[in-house]
Amino acid sequence: MVALSPPIPAALTDGHGRRIDYLRLSVTDRCDLRCRYCMAEDMQFLPKSAVLSIEEMADLAERFVARGVRRIRLTGGEPLVRRGIDTLATRIGALIGRGLDELTLTTNAMRLSEHAEMLAASGVRRINVSLDTLDPAAFRHITRVGTLETALDGIAAARRAGLAVKINMVALARLNEDQLLPMLDWCAANGCDLTLIETMPLGEIAEDRSDHYMPLHQFVAPLRTQRALYPIDRRTGGPARYFAIEDSPVTLGLITPLSDNFCASCNRIRLTVEGRIYMCLGQDDHVDLRIALRERGDVNGLIDRALAGKPRAHDFRIERKSQPAVARHMSATGG
Template sequence: MTAPLIDPFQRAISYLRISVTDRCDFRCLYCMSEQMTFLPKSELLTLEELDRLCSTFVGLGVRKLRVTGGEPLVRRNIMDFFRAMSRHLDSGALEELTLTTNGSQLAKYAADLAACGVRRINVSLDTLDDAKFAHITRWGRLSQVLEGIAAAKAAGLRVKINTVALKGFNEDELFRLLDWCAGEGHDLTFIEVMPMGETGDRLDQYWPLTDLRRRLGERFSLIPLTERTGGPARYVQVSETGQKIGFITPLTHNFCESCNRVRLTCTGELYMCLGQEDRADLRAPLREGADLEDAIRAAILHKPKGHDFDYSRQNTGQMPRHMSHTGG
């Protein structure tokens, strides 16, 4: 049997997040600049190369594969990649194939995703207000996203809403979002805004989830859950509604001790940590015909103990790359 991927801190790597494109049809304020310079398409891995890399990871013990971007569903012929990955679900080598999306293309692709074995998806949605949605995404339309979410639900996909907590933006929608998700049957996870990319106003946007959770606790009874879904979220159950609420807290309470994931960019760079610059080039060995397994194992040996996000420091603790480069 092939030995599993174990990092220097004895954590087994079983979760790969793969960015299939750096492009997106939105320009969310905390993720991208409005005038983004995207990578030349010639630098991106082909779908066949993405297949080879992901299949190698699956052979090394990765059990969960999350497809991200940019917006993954704007990648040309992306369903060919999902269909290719579904063979690992059929064989039992892969437990879950999923994606994170802004929802703009779900009306078109939800049924195809379900046919490929995708059972649940994450949809990024920070507001239910049309005007605020247009502001935060710059180019997006809320109605299009809600239509996509409805199509996903109709296709039998379980939807989890990911909401970035933004001070002064969606604080007043906390309970509206909660009620909407409860009514629609969606789980909901709140995420602290991270110091990545052009971080000029990140501190002004930062709403610590300790405060958000306190506000929830003033109205509802929150029962901590021990459940883990392979990601960084910690969950509670709302007694009054029965719904599950997640909290991803890279700043107020990091989750590094149980980190089981690495991120592969659309150009073949493997980032061992979202909040560090350690990375390995897998495109070169892939295209040169070198041993991919050896290259991956060598990279995992450089996985750091944890990230170092910190708004209080100007030159360290903040990542210069955009979130869309690494994959959300």
Template sequence: MTVVVARRERRGTEGAPLIDPFGRSISYVRVSVTDRCDLRCTYCMLERQTFLPRSELLTIEELDRLCAAFVGLGTRRLRLTGGEPLVRKGFMDLVRGLSRHLRSGALDELTLTTNGTQLAEHAEALAQAGVRRINVSLDTLDADRFRRITRGGDLTKVLNGLEAARSAGLKVKINTVALKGDNAGELVDMVRWAHGAGMDMTLIETMPLGEIEQDRTEQYLSLAEVRADFERLWTLTPMAKRTGGPARYVRIEETGGTLGLITPMSHTFCEACNRVRVTCTGELFLCLGQDDKADLRDVLRGHVGDDAAVEDAIRAAIALKPKGHDFRIDRPGAAPAVARPMSMTGG
């Protein structure tokens, strides 16, 4: 459903943290800057994906203003996503603008998730703007498999981007979606490669978001099974580490590296959810797996210069955040849990 937000009485709310109905403090916001991407990953979107008209997207100035409103309400971590954020015109201007919150101490971290194809060109500028770590989505180290999964992508461009990021001093974490029919037999080697290069890695279960050509029950690989396989090979020591996201971490003693596991299907993580997502059109989604949302674009454009109205709209929406998602993937041929693709919601 769409959440209708209205201006509310603000007495006593200034400076108060964002707390949802279940007592969870919302301190982490993921903001999509575009739904466009230069890859077409089979588990993410249709081969002939229809993208939004550019006129519907928030401008760079509106994105900056909205992020600033969240920072003013206690957000400590901002993650910029897409689609592929580095294909958005003006993206680096947004990053440089938002870095003022890092310098002031109002923001702990400004980061992004990227597919790495444009990273070689922008890594140094990201580091200069105060970005300290990034997530790079990469599902295989086999060039032919990469080309097939991404429908034409060039693995060499991503590997060059990773090298540029490390050379610029950025800490890199590899995000890999576990896919039964594609990379299941490669996951051990990918972990060894990532840890050998000084990069952490997180494995993610595929999620029922948006229409794709394939049946997701054929792609789904439970990370409980993957972990059991890993434990026959390595010693996995649970860690208390948290980075503001849904991953649970273990240390692999034999590699010396950290492995994150994001398990929305086999084990939910909603009880500690501290985040919300904003789409490139200004829709605030309170849960990745629900359709509850608030339209912040209308508030931004209807109250130019009135940031209090934007803050009120955010608070009103957070007050309706649901307890958790309803992801299921055990019914062959079933419709996705939510119709919007991940590229629209933001990673």
């Protein structure tokens, strides 16, 4: 008798017909910074027993690639604080060319100097670095505990290792609204592209987010008075719209979750370090894969249930003294 091969699970498509081919995999909820717009100063993190092991995360990554995921981004928290990150990056990187097109990572660069060579060796070719200012005092204020020099050293190490670096800069009224032009000049001099992001109402923080929310059209206004911006047809798997800048080698990306909703083209699914799929960054509904994974349950069935429940769009709003859209912080979901 000829043994029958197990059926291949269907490709990932949500209830609105959107093809899902991009997994954002959070490897930890912990971070070595406490950025004011992202985290409370005194955070409560998950106990070790509640998080997936490196082996479990690699197993789930392989399952998602088998279902048609073509890009995986490692996120956190800060992914480079996770013990075993080298093992995970190497194992997922081995899938490149075997269903996976690309493995990337988002980092605050505090530990990038020590990990840049490892990332390049694992198959990572480009990374995103969160960097909101080039002013050392403002950097310390925004991050509460960070040192700008450490971040810049990490970026330099990544460039030496052959990694392409894109800077992610959150637009923050009264904190860095005068920093766009210096950041663009620095990116041009250091071979980096730049993406600007509106702050999002996720998790309780000490300050009122409305005090620092700034729509990107306003943040970019000083640049438009000096140089023309030209839309370009570039896709990297995420929600950014890209522009060429007159007389600059820098490609500028804009991510506008509040002022210009981008959900119609959503191709992403987020898996937290607890093993939960959150169907939307701005919603609390989730499906938990951890128990099924550990007890050999129907993981693919749960993934299909999550996709069927994926909403058409988030409902982000930032108003004076408003509550966050969801109680969990970005670090608990995966940036």
